[in-house]
Amino acid sequence: MTKLNTTDLSIGYEKKIVVNDITVEIPAGKITSLIGPNGSGKSTFLKALARILEPAKGEVLIDNENVQRLDTKAVAQKIASLSQGSSPVSGLTVAEIVAYGRYPYQKGFSGLKEPDHQLIRWALEATNLTKLQDRTLTTLSGGQQQRVWIAMALAQDTDILILDEPITFLDPAHQLEILELLQTINRQGKTILMTIHDLNHASRFSDYLLGMKQGELLFQGPPKEIFTAEKLLNLFDIQATFATLPNSDKPIVMAYNLVKEQ
């Protein structure tokens, strides 16, 4: 299983550092969710892990190799990453977009081989898109489009999937559909790291949580350890009360109040 970790990682835009000195190992074979307020640096951190942004300091290591020393295709064979609100590509069909997931494995102009087609078919089936494969992306609903991007990442057949807000803009049923899909993929042996704003979904579907605020990693651990009044107050400035999900040991947030300045 591919190991992904960072050492003293700081990332910035121009000269402004927005992610500060993070040393963390993403648990292999688990689902990890990165939670934290808007603007805390979550997307920036994920982009550096996927080698989309270059660190200002420190390192991102895939199997102990600095990602900056690996070429794009080598990284893309280890990590598939989906950014926030991937923009629709006009004119391409669902199957054509999913086929792009095989790009990191193609040599020159050799084209797709049977094993590539098998993976594309599997990715379309896993995301329930087989019937929609000849439709162009722009004719699909937001939720269906989201599934297409996930299918493309699946076709990439990497050990690690990094997803920035994979369920934003989806209705409750489609949110669950995507999260259950990620759970199934995880059980097939893939490491998943995602950002998610819904705390209850984060708890229910994650083995591990990372809490980020103002570019700092405040805490990490399983949901049971993270969902305490003190930690959520610290992270989000909210007062939370908790319950437990039925038939599970996963905590959920029952209700919360804003902490208002006096």
Ligand SMILES: Nc1ncnc2c1ncn2[C@@H]1O[C@H](COP(=O)(O)OP(=O)(O)OP(=O)(O)O)[C@@H](O)[C@H]1O
């Ligand atoms: N391309 C950019 N150029 C300059 N500053 C940026 C850029 N992208 C993000 N930032 C800044 O970096 C900081 C962290 O942003 P980032 O998008 O990583 O936060 P986030 O935790 O993912 O937020 P959200 O939950 O709202 O998606 C913010 O202050 C943001 O304004």
